[in-house]
Amino acid sequence: MSSRAPTARDDDVATRALHTIDRVRLPRLPRAVTRHRGDLLVGLLFAALAGWLTHGLWPDPTGRTLALNPDDQILYEWFLTVDARALLGDFGLLSDRLNAPDGVNLMANTSVIALGVLFAPATLLFGAPVTFALLTAGNLAGTATAWYLLYRRTLRAHRLAAALGGALCGFGPGIVSQSNSHLHMTAQWLLPVIVWLVVGLLRAAGTVGGGSPEFAAGGRGSDRRAGSATSRARWAGTRRLVALAVGLAVAVSAQVFIGEEVLFLGAVTLLVMAVTVIAVHRDLARRALPAFAGGMALATGLALLVLARPLWFQFAGPQGVAEGLFSPHYFSADLRSWWAISPLALVGNDRSAELTTGPAEYNTFLGWPLLLVTAGCALWLGRHLLVRACAVGILVMGALSLGPEIVFDREGTGVPGPYALLAGLPVVDGALPMRFALAVPPLVATILVLALDRALRATGRPRRLVLAAIGVALVPVVPAPLPTAARTPVPEFITAGHWRACVEPGGVLVPVPLATPKEPGPMRWATAAGARFGMPEGFFIGPNGLDGSAAMGVAKRPTSALLAEVSASGLRPVVGEEQRRQAEADVRYWDASCLALATATPHADNLRLTLEALYGPSTRAADAWYWRV
DSSP states (O other): OOOOOOOOHHHHHHHHHHHHHHHHHSSSHHHHHTTHHHHHHHHHHHHHHHHHHHHHTTTTTTTTTEETTTHHHHHHHHHHHHHHHGTTOOOOOSSSSSSSSTTTEEETTTHHHHHHHHHHHHHHHHHHHHHHHHHHHHHHHHHHHHHHHHHHHHSHHHHHHHHHHHHHHHHHHHHEEEEEETTTOOTTTTHHHHHHHHHHHHHHHHSSSOOOOOOOOOHHHHHHHHHHHHHHHHHHHHHHHHHHHHHHHHHHHHHTTTTTHHHHHHHHHHHHHHHHHHHHHHHHHHHHHHHHHHHHHHHHHHHHHHHHHHHHHHSSSTTTSOOSSTTTTSSSSSSGGGGSOTTTTTTOOOGGGGGOOOOOOOOOOOOOHHHHHHHHHHHTTTOOHHHHHOOOOOHHHHTTTTTSSEETEEEEEEOGGGGGGGOOTTGGGOOOOOGGGGGGGHHHHHHHHHHHHHHHOOHHHHHHHHHHHHHHHGGGGOOOOOEEEHHHHHHHHHHHHHGGTTTOOBBEESSOOOOOOOOOHHHHHHEEEEEEEEOOSSSOOOOOGGGGGOOOOOOHHHHHHHHHHHHHHHHOOOHHHHHHHHHHHHHHTTTTTEEEETTTTTOOOOOHHEEEEEEOOOOOTTTTTEEOO
């Protein structure tokens, strides 16, 4: 036998082997956390900011409400409750838990079905108010994080530049304003994914349609090798294009069940930018357009396989509506509001609130410093193709937000706005003009990200100037926490389950007074009970207007109108045989099992006496009276 002493080379081999073993043994999750710790830190900062903005809800989500739009919060909590029943096998696009006996078309309403199903475990365990609070904060943080990742991965932007861009997208004046109970408008975190897929399709299309690269002359063998390499590249590009088209179809389908309006605004913006790119870069369009169009056609076809029936149900199904509900003349942005400061900003004030329709629609309100700095950055980077496309997108979407007639300082000017060219078109007619402005912050953010990235990689005076200008411009859009308030508790009759004494699960309970679009409070009863029973009338969109046009709510039945009058005036009506016959006919029409009146209801005594005159003696249970009918 022979032996030899270990050498330095042996030690190096052993050390490398040990390091390899350590790497193999190290769990994947900690490795991923270490590798992406910068991105995770940015995401955590966004989550903390979203939590701070919504902190008024967190001490008691059930007992707190967004003070500036409590009625819509009631509606979305009801949507989330009904959506969550999909996990229990009790769900349909036509819900019978409101507007009995006709029901409510969930596709014709902003019912955030995908969010409701995704968060169903939280809703079933903790209640819809908790889910609502989670989504209000989560949509802000998720949108900001998604845009940040898009800027980092697609534009390769500096982390600080990408973080500021994501923050403007996720916490800008418009989306913070929409956070006052408009979950379908703030759930924008899939939009950057859709943009990433569309950009990927364009790049893959360039590979497929780019033609053979030029090779130096090298004889027949060289030509064969070049042809083989080109074929492989095209085949790889085709496979990637198909995969991206499938992914785009999935993302678009999901967004339809979250919020169609966000998808529509994103599609219009991308179309405007695509037309700009084609006009400016003819060579790229010539090479990539055929394959890109093919990929988009594939994505559209796949999405329609999923969406064809739901969309038909929305427009032509039971309780469906085929046109918009709101007047574009009323919901148009005031030109002056673009350079005003949002009342929901830290440095804002209520004086500018009069420039829009309500606190959930501060969609413009970017402030003159941000507009000025964005214009300067666009001029500085004017040769950049993406900057040109974003600038055109800002101008077009901003102009469309002004509606059919330009309004300045709350006064009509008589000058038609560009939206007048689109008014009456299918789908477009259902969009509020002022919400076209929500497409502007991501475009502004993209220009600022490119400018800030260039400045951060430079030295000297341009670096300092750009950093200072963008920092100052962003100060007026820093948001303040959303105002919240306490709300009336749901009766113990509901929360303790006493309602089961008068209505079977799946039956119809009539709260007195009945819920209306202006007074939707009784819908909280159904939400607190997990939507286990239905109720008549309520707050929803249906074909209940003139000639079947879209309307909010439904016309009251005579007994409902009688009880609403008592609730409003406190005066007892004269009840005779005619009123009793009508009351019996109305509960038969509703297919109701019982009526219930909470003791804390205003004018409860006169309402109780009126109901006893109509339906006979009441039964007391906890803090309510009820009548089985």
